[in-house]
Amino acid sequence: MPQMTPLSLGDLIDLEALILADKEESAEVRRSRYRQLGRRLAQQSPLPEDPGALLQALLRLDPPAGVPGKRFESVLRLFQSLLAILGVLVGGSLSLGLLHGSGNGENPANVLTVLAALVGTQLVLLGLLLLGLLPRGEPRPWGPVQHLLREGLGWLLRRAGLGERARAIEERLDAHCGLLKWILVRSAQIFGVAFNLSAFACMFFRFATFDVSFGWSSTLGLSAEAVHRIARTLALPWSWASPTLAPSLSIVEATQYSHLEGKYLFHGAGDRSLTGLVGAWWSFVLCALLTYGCLPRFLVLLISSLRIRRILAGTPQNNVGLARLCEWMRSPVVSTRPEGPEPDAHAVAAGPPTAEPALPPPGTSCELLGDAPAGAEQALRNRFGWAVAKGPDGPLVAIVSAWEEPTKGQLRKLSELRGKLTHRILILGLLDSSPNGAADARRDRIRDRWKRDLPRALDGVQVRVESL
């Protein structure tokens, strides 16, 4: 498969704006307009086969009013920058807050609180996010976080002057494999990564510049063994690298702390000489933050970025509206143009039916006109019992095809007989020379037309039209 040019998010917004702008026009008008643009592009260089490149060329030639794509991208960058700044502030202040007062060795930070705040909450949020990304049977409203992010982005878009178009563009973005959802996921991860990096950096700074002491305590009556098991389980992803990165049972026992007594319960921990012991948690806390905070957020950020890229790359071929746009630009509009004014409807007035003379009886001699086709004599004998003979009084019989409409030529020739027909009857025999000779509505219609036209051409003459 040839390499396809991916659209940028701005390109897609611009294209959506183009589609939105003329959606009220008829398909024919839009097709004609985009073909004109396609032709203008083709005059500059051959139209690219790659739909992404073709759509980008279209945008260069005919950008939508107000270039909403660029403005959307700017707003999104601003939105994500604000989220990143917010993440840095929240992450930093939270981590510093959690370690506040633990630098003198007498009021240690509770490891369980630090882990719950920095790791536990994030794991729960991550779990909820993954659940939210699973396909669901029924449409549900946006989740609270996504709703909040969407509202925030929408507010910024409106402030940026995209106004009414903002909501429509957001909805259209959702149509591209849930692109808006992935943009919001990515934005949330930017916040998450900033939060975790800031928390990590602030903690590291705190560890490096202060003598931070850790302990753990719980009113739930957790034993040191249980806390050790939890810590070992959490440390599984990195403990293979160095055993010192996971707290040993002795450290866990030594750092159990009672707030009531204001001291470590075993080994006299808390003493300045045992700072190594009480501070041994710091590497575990940093590793936990990296593994359960930073890493998943980085991964989801990467996945959402790749997903957005993939959607943007596939959209020109897969999206019905954009594929149609490409086709309109490439395919010439084929139409039919009648030249000159529309002809007046030609209708022959029916007129009153003409009374036909009676048929001469069987045994009558009739005169056959002109070069009668073979079988005419036989047909007259069979149909009327007439014999063919030249004579001045009997009926004159003209034979024409039962399948041919009366033409001016035939009527003219028959009208030339007028001189011969002052006292004779003219019988027009409609001969069907086809082998089956079956009843046919068309033949009946032709007979009716002869019955209408012939008396008019031979006004005053006794004429009769008969099928043979």
Add this chain to the structure above:
Amino acid sequence: MSAPNFVVVGRVNKGKSSIVATLAEEESIPISEEPGTTQETRAYSVEAEGQILFTLVDTPGFQDAPAALEQIRQHRRDASVSEAAVKSFVDTYRNSREFQEETRLLAPILEGGRILYVVDGTIPYSSDYEAEMEILRWTGRPRMALVNRIGTGDHAQEWKKALGQFFGIVRDFDANRAGFPDRIRLLESFRELDEASRISLDRAIGILKSEHGRRRREASRIISGLLIAALTQRVELKLARHERAEDRLEEARQKLRAELSDLERRAHRQLFALYRFQKLQSSEFPTAGLTEDLFAEKTWKVLGLTHGQLLAGGAAVGAGLGLAIDAATVGHTFGVAALIGAAVGFGTALVRSGKTLGSEWNVVRHLIDGERMARFGPLGRDNLPWILLDRALIYFRGVSTRAHSMQGPLAIGEKDAIVRDFPAGERMKGSRLYSRIARQAREVPDDLGSELRSWVESRLPES
């Protein structure tokens, strides 16, 4: 490089206007059983954005060819001046009431037109046509004879023998039945006959073929859009304080039905417009045999898949999901998942098939800005999309194969049902796609929509 002009000539009421209408895809050309409907010549240019590909000239029929031939003969000393003799005849009678039709039909030929001579192959050949053919031969212009079929008889062979003596190419061309391939073949035939128009006709053929492909793709977009709309259709109703969602079910059902019927009508109208049937579109869809409403009992009996096909489809979809699980376990489940999936799919289809349409409601309550809302829909997932597809394909085949010369309503009926004849594999594929689309929460992803479109395009009848 000028575009070729085809002057369509012949005796009255032999289908000249029908041939022009079919070749130009122009339904506005007056066509009538009344002879002599065409009194004036009128040109119809088939264009691609302002550039003429070819022009078809509709002409009045020969009315007195033998007399006209006699007149021309008087100007013709020998064969080398035949064309001049015809020209002289036209000049002489141009403003006269005599030979009005003959001069009108010969004038565009003498201006460089190529001749398409039309006869009716369902009536017996008669030698009195030879005067017309002789006149046309004397014009010296490239010419082709078309044996049209107006009635039911068959005299084509007699005609072809006679026509072969006057025309370089003789072709069968039933104006009322000619499809796209027939039209292209006709242009290709003329291309062989007339070297001068070869480049123009090659271009025209290329453009018409590409337009043909575009229309099929666009038709598949229209139809797949309708299917997606039906499979993801929802209606939300605000509930009063003590109202139950179930109390509003009937109202929701009516809304969904009305909306879907409207969507279907719009889709069919788009198909009509795509194939340039504006008159047919504006009429009240006169569909003999297919007049029933989408939700009529008869529609559900004769269209869509049969009961057995639906059950097999359900089992196949379930088995497919099970197979995916088997594959994920690298065969450790020994195909049990596929078997269970098939049984569940079959069972589900069986249960659903016993229910009447509209009883499969998914009622979801949720709060929007503090309001209690109930969401209903879609109408049904099993046979509904198949029936919609069937009806759309029937209409597609009806308009895509209909010649623009055809008068009267689009004659289609239950015998035209299409989807029941799909191969089992295609039915399974369709069921899987429907199932995947129906699971979508909001918008259907582009790639899934694109997959459905490609599948629909592959199932479009030949046109």
